Amino acid sequence: MPSVALASERARTELPPFSQAILDRYLDAHGRYIRGQPGGRRALVKYLQAPLLDFRGRQLAEADFTGANLERASLLKAGFERASFYCANLRGTDARHADFRQADFRGASLRGANLAGAKLDAADMRQAMLARADIDGGYHLWLQGDGADGEEMRFSVDLTNCSMKGVKLNSAKLKWANFSGAILHGADLSGADLTGAQFAGAVLTSARFDRLKIDPSAFDKCVLDPSQAALDRVPFLESLVNDNTRWVETNGKVGQPATLDGEDLRPLNALFAKRALTALSAKGCCAIGVDFSSAQLQGACFDRADLRDANFSSADLRGASFDGALLWHARFDDADIRPLALAGGSARDFSFKGAKFAAGCFQNSTR
Structure with missing residues (x-):
């Protein structure tokens, strides 16, 4: 689908921020408007x-954000019931636990946003039908991508x-x-109209919807x-992880680094926090x-691993490698990502070449 950009009719420049x-x-x-107080005015x-x-914690029911650019804004726990985000840019926003019930997101972009715990009951996320006449106040649409010269375009919510x-x-x-x-883990899409929706690569664990x-x-x-096969491997993988910890604690005299390449580690979720797992290999x-x-x-080594929503907060990752890994919504707060000093005076750098992650992923990490 093509993307939408709003520009001034005359200068084709954005409004000042x-x-x-x-x-x-x-x-x-x-x-004040929604509380019925003097001096109130709808936004x-x-x-x-x-x-x-x-925008954290603000109550903005029925506000109109048509075409607005809110990229990477904080919408945490804010109330936007029945608000309009028609063709708005909400990329990378922190909208955890926000209330978007009955909000209009037609044609909006929420790429990379964090909507965990948000309420989106009866929200309208259909594709927008846009023509030049739809944009008033001296603004028009720049249409980018295939079919940009057409009279009318369709834009799906992203x-x-x-x-x-x-x-x-x-x-x-x-x-x-x-x-x-x-990441739609535990999401409830019961009764939603998912005609033509795309879920390629999405995380659908414990999600509720009609796949048929x-x-x-x-x-x-x-x-x-x-899978059942992954669950059956849990005891064996646990033994490898425990062996890795013994190897670290005995300075290499007992055990060895664990090789978990290509394994499904989700059933082992409670096994890794606060553990000594130096030199662990979990590629792919x-x-x-x-x-x-x-x-x-x-x-x-976590090269090419799927680490979406994983938590590496306060972990010691000196010299670790995440090349080509998927790191969307992973947390590295206060992690140590400095180079790892090696014998002979050399060092191994922390590496994440080609990894995919959101801005702010390595907030407050030690570098």
């Missing part, structure tokens, strides 16, 4: 430029690589929505619950949502 102080005036006035902020700004754990999408309108790579109404090709490479493993927090993983 709001400062937090100016934005707060609009949000305060809207708060009609079409084409607003507010990337990286703070939920690529979103974290949508536990979201409620009951009866939502999700026609032609793109969930490729999204969706073309099987839409589920290419999606991740489901661990599936460790979605696995907890490695505070583990000693110096020199470990």
Whole structure:
């Protein structure tokens, strides 16, 4: 599907960005509006430029953010019931536990957003039908991609690589929505219209929806619950991990580094946190949502691993390698990612060449 960009009719430039102080005036006035207090005014902020700004905890029911740029803004626990995000840019936003019930997301981009725990019941995420006449106030659409010269274009809501754990999408309108790579663990899509929706590479563990109404090709490479074969390997893999810890604790006299290449580590979720696992090899493993927090993983190798939503907070990752890994929504807060000193005065760098991750993934890490 083509993408949408809004530009000035005359200069084809974006509106100047709001400062937090100016934005707060609009949000305060809207708060008074929904409480019925004097001086209240509905926030009609079409084409607003507010990337990286703070909406946390605000109550913005029925606000109009048509065409707005809210990229990487914080929407944590904010209320947006019945709000309009028609063709808005919400890429990389932190919208955990936000309330979007009955909100209009037609044609919006939420690529890489964190919507874990958000309420999206009856939200409208159908593709938008856009023509030049749809954009008023001196603005028009730049149409990019195939068919950009057409009179009318269709734009699907983009939920690529979103974290949508536990979201409620009951009866939502999700026609032609793109969930490729999204984390939908525990999501409830009961009764949602998923006509033409795409789930390639999505994490669908414990998700509730009617797969029989969706073309099987839409589920290419999606991740489901661990297989029985993976569950049967748990005792053996546990022994390898325990061996790795003994190897570290005895300075190499007993045990050896674990080789978990290509394994499904999700059934072992509680096994890795705070463990001594230096030199562990887990190339190409599936460790979605696995907890490695505070583990000693110096020199470990996670090349090409699927580590979406994994937790490496406070882990010692000196000299570790994550080349080509999927790291969407993984956490590395306060992790140590400095080079690892080796014998002879050399060092091994922390490496993540070709890895896919969101901005802020390595926040507060030691480098």
